[in-house]
Amino acid sequence: MVKYLLLLSLFFSYGCASEKNYYNYYANKNLGSKFLKIDNLKVHYREIGTGDTIVLLHGICDSLHTWRYWKNQLVQQGFHVITVDIPGFGLTGKWNKAYTIENYTIFLKEFLDKLEIKKTHIIGNSLGGYLAWNFASSHPERVNKLGLISPAAYPLDPPFVVKMASNSFTRWLSKTFNNRAISDHLAESVFNKPEKMSEWDKERFYRLFNLEGNHDAYMGVFQNILEIAEHEPNLTLLKTPTLLLWGEKDAWIPHNQAKLWERDVKNLKLISYKDVGHVPQLEIPNKSLNDVIHFLKTE
Template sequence: MKQWRNYLAGLLSALMLSGCALGISEIPLAELEQKYATGASRFIDIDGLRVHYRDEGEGQPIVLLHGILTSLHTWDGWVHELKSDYRVISLDIPAFGLTGPANFEYNRDHYTRFIHHFTQAIGLERFVLAGNSLGGYFAWNYAIEYPEQVQKLVLIDAAGFKQKVPLPMWAFTAPVIGTITMHFTPRFASTILLRQVYAQPERINDALVDHYYDMQLRPGNRKAAQSLFRYANAQSVQDAPGKERISMPTLLMWGEQDRWIPMSHFERWRQALPHAQSVTYPDAGHMPMEEIPVKSARDLKRFLEGRPIPPK
């Protein structure tokens, strides 16, 4: 009975995400750039792909990789807290944000190569690398491929172990539902998404929902996300290899109310990386850097400065 109840609940949510209610098909890229490519936004050509990024502050470089169905805006709170002391680089990774669809096959090796070409293009030799969720997966894989570049590694609710696929990743790739999702996505789908990844619903406001919604409607993003999710879904059926090769100082950060990658994964990361420092947040979900940016950024500063992080 429980299995069927979960199935029906998932199906209902998936139908809502699919846009069975009327939704906007796409938002022109020029309109999105006029609205969101402001202030510190820059664009750079990486192997023929026009990449949106921001490079703010001075000092030790920190490169930030976001997770699924979001963009560099997820780091805005951290950038505000860190840019007075550090050079903070955030980017829309291919398939998301204003960068949009990649011109390569969606897999770990190609994303690793893309990140390498990006960091080389903006002149980085050694830097701190931080990633959340799927961005965390790319971050730690980059760290084992280019250990001479990654001075310190920060993994925030990072993927890396066998797990159940989060609902949006399933909905985007499911037969029929996935096809419909490519054409119509209602705004309330972004509200559902945020309620899944935030621990405290009162932290979600209309501007945040609009941002998530608008970025999904960038031409090509939903199709690109579908391709990436197919790869990620296939990888999620087993533990990803290579973690024993992570040698640089590492910080594990986790929201205790994460519904997508739960605390059991945090414990597995601690076992895999006994040298790592760690901190968890009782009042945060899947994206503590977005949901509680001040608190989590201050803990990051302590780690970077070699100071202990007090227990929460």
């Protein structure tokens, strides 16, 4: 009996040590990782460069690491670059609030206030795009230019992994058993050609998905996305100059929604990418970044 107890203690202590090691790995101080407190939430972010500020907001199930191909080149172009793990994801993790757009918008304002950023460019992908355009609509005086990459906005049929959050059994199943398959499916589904996704990114999705509290956070976000997917957006207040980037093979938010954006937002430029999925910043980083830089530097 003592032998089995020792084995169990070794197993759990290894799991805790392993989780701590991965936490430290993704919170790399040499790459600019910092933390600040907002409402008792320890927020993970990175800040590098000088010049006009640009805030990059990742999408669902992602983290600030999704911008790693972009950030150094943006610094070289003269930008002050801030990336952040939004509540519910990455190393920021579980929130003690509902994952509503109202709370996310308040969070972003408080985050910018803490960093004393009065006005900034904002680029957001997917859920980050949803936050970006809502923030620009409610706080237009804080946003110079807006970049949206496959943003959430209009009603849609959510992917299966999002729908499962509404079912208590599948929530329990995904938490109780090894969820590597779920994690890999999530990761690969954002690329048009899954084989192009790096093993580093697959591992990142998996490790961050399994950090303490993150699974419950993901389910909470998924449940709120189901509500978002049923309602028409109010884009009448969005006046900020906006660049819309969209992969034509997006499996999460269909490219045909771009037509609705062109219909409803006047000051908007659309760029579509053939044979690209939900995350152009990872799938075609150079092309998508060049389009963003041209937009930001054009009067």
